[in-house]
Amino acid sequence: KYFTRKGGFLDSLFGSSKEPIRAVDDVSLALDQNEVQGIIGESGCGKSTLLKTVIGLTDPTGGDIFYKGKPLSEFSKRDWKEFRKNVQIIFQNPFESLDPKFTVRESLIEPLKIHDIEYSEERIHDALDRVQLNPPQKYLDRLPKQLSGGEKQRVSIARAIIVEPDVILADEPVSMLDVSTQAAILRLLSDLTEELGLSMLYISHDLSTVSDICDLIHVMYLGRVVETAPTNQILGQPRHPYSQALIDAIPIPDPFSDRPRTALDGSPPSPEELEAGCRFKDRCPERMPRCDTAPKKVETDPDQFTACHLHYEESDSRPNTEAALQ
Ligand code: SF4
Ligand code: MG
Numbered sequence: 001k002y003f004t005r006k007g008g009f010l011d012s013l014f015g016s017s018k019e020p021i022r023a024v025d026d027v028s029l030a031l032d033q034n035e036v037q038g039i040i041g042e043s044g045c046g047k048s049t050l051l052k053t054v055i056g057l058t059d060p061t062g063g064d065i066f067y068k069g070k071p072l073s074e075f076s077k078r079d080w081k082e083f084r085k086n087v088q089i090i091f092q093n094p095f096e097s098l099d100p101k102f103t104v105r106e107s108l109i110e111p112l113k114i115h116d117i118e119y120s121e122e123r124i125h126d127a128l129d130r131v132q133l134n135p136p137q138k139y140l141d142r143l144p145k146q147l148s149g150g151e152k153q154r155v156s157i158a159r160a161i162i163v164e165p166d167v168i169l170a171d172e173p174v175s176m177l178d179v180s181t182q183a184a185i186l187r188l189l190s191d192l193t194e195e196l197g198l199s200m201l202y203i204s205h206d207l208s209t210v211s212d213i214c215d216l217i218h219v220m221y222l223g224r225v226v227e228t229a230p231t232n233q234i235l236g237q238p239r240h241p242y243s244q245a246l247i248d249a250i251p252i253p254d255p256f257s258d259r260p261r262t263a264l265d266g267s268p269p270s271p272e273e274l275e276a277g278c279r280f281k282d283r284c285p286e287r288m289p290r291c292d293t294a295p296k297k298v299e300t301d302p303d304q305f306t307a308c309h310l311h312y313e314e315s316d317s318r319p320n321t322e323a324a325l326q
Contacts, residue, residue, distance in 0.1 A: 024049045025223045031167070036193055036200045038214035038231075040207050040246065046223040047203045051171055054201070055087060056080070085115040088160035090189075092172040094152035098144040104128070104155055105140040108162055115163050127162040130195075131155070131188060150181035154188070161192060168193070168200040174209060186212055207246045211235055219243045222279040225297075229304035239306040241284050278309065286310055 024046040031037055039047050052058040054065055056072050064071040067083055075083065091097045098107055108124050111117075128136035131154040144152055153173065160168060170189065174182040190213050193200050204210050210217055210231075217234045219227040219242060227240040238244045245264040264283060277292040278284070284291070290309050297307040 024053065027218075027220075027223075027225050029218060029225075029228075031199050031201055033166070033199055034193070034197050035216070036190075036202060036214050038202045038204065038210035038217045039220055040204055040210045040217060041220035042205055044222075045220045047205075047220060048171065049223075050220075051089075051169055051201075051203060054169065055089065056083070081115075085163050086165050087167045087169065088163065088165040089169045089171065090153075090156055090160055090173045093176050094149060094156050095144070095176070097156050098152055100144050103141050103143055104133075104147075107144075107155055107159055111159050111163050117163060123162065127158040130161060130192065131158045133158070148181075149177050150185060153177060153181075153185055157185075157188065157192070161196065161198075164196075166198060168198050170200060170202045172204050173202075175204065175206065182209065189213060208250050219246065224279060224307065226280065226308070227304070227306045229301070229306075233301060233304050237301065237304075239300040239304060239311055240280075240308045241286050241310070242280050245283075278307075 027046075027050060029037065039050065041047055049058060053060055056065070056075075059073075064073050066072070067087070070079065072083075099110075102110070105124060108127055109119055112119050112123070117123075124140070125136040128134070128139060133139045133151065133154050139147075139151070139155075144155075147155065157173075168189075173189065174185050177185060186209060189200070189202075192198065200213075202210060202214055207217075211234070214231055217229065217231050218225045219234065219240060221242050227234065227238065227243045229239075234243055235247060238247055249264060276294070278287075278295050281287050281291045286308075288309065295307045295309045296312055297305050298312050300306040300311045
């Protein structure tokens with residue numbers, strides 16, 4: 001397993017509050033080889049903090065991140081070097097992730113230099129070929145301003161795969177692109193993970209893109225994972241009212257369904273205003289008195305884990321199954 005997160009908390013400073021607020025709280029996930037998992041949630045739910053923690057840019061105040069069985073907190077210099085090569089990130093904004101003064105060729109040579117990998121013309125061509133910038137010669141001497149948004153994101157992806165990583169962390173990689181380009185880039189990422197045997201953690205606020213590409217989805221709300229399940233189960237039988245609301249927000253009307261859609265009103269409370277209990281309670285159509293205490297996460301269906309009182313009575317003897325996700 002590439003990443004395992006065990007117990008405890010990831011705390012970080014959130015906003016301008018003087019008190020430290022848990023931006024990411026009690027999150028556990030394990031990413032296996034060749035697996036694509038998605039993290040979905042509204043902006044400010046802690047996705048970016050989680051990503052920073054996973055790559056070691058933010059230290060967790062509790063718990064740890066494991067890479068190939070070893071905790072980041074025990075990494076040697078050499079481990080970090082290997083980790084930085086093997087875990088590549090693709091960012092949201094291809095306009096910012098490429099140096100405007102670098103040609104495509106220079107952009108691709110840079111990561112090779114950083115990671116002490118021998119340069120070869122073949123390697124550069126192969127990377128461009130894999131991201132379908134064909135023929136490579138046509139693109140090598142172009143500057144970012146001579147590329148479309150989709151082509152820039154393809155170059156960013158080429159920069160990531162040219163060092164032969166085993167994990168890709170994708171942070172909203174298509175949200176800045178126009179809709180037709182989004183589908184092509186998603187397909188490319190999906191094909192590349194398959195062809196190269198990569199694992200990917202795909203972060204987005206958009207459930208429809210996450211469900212196109214991921215095997216397993218974690219639904220995050222205000223720093224907590226409120227539901228985890230295989231993609232078809234999240235879409236077909238969401239057990240958490242917030243997952244249901246995200247599905248209802250996908251703009252594909254189903255003319256044959258007369259099920260009332262859950263409208264998601266307002267925005268999440270700021271982390272400073274969080275009261276005790278379920279963090280979704282202010283927006284939840286199913287709220288009841290016991291939602292003033294925090295719901296435990298239980299296995300509501302095989303491989304599906306939900307933190308919601310609708311699925312948990314105090315008399316319920318099922319254990320809190322956070323540990324079962326390990
Ligand atoms: Fe809604 Fe209560 Fe479930 Fe929270 S615990 S999602 S408020 S029903
Ligand atoms: Mg973000």
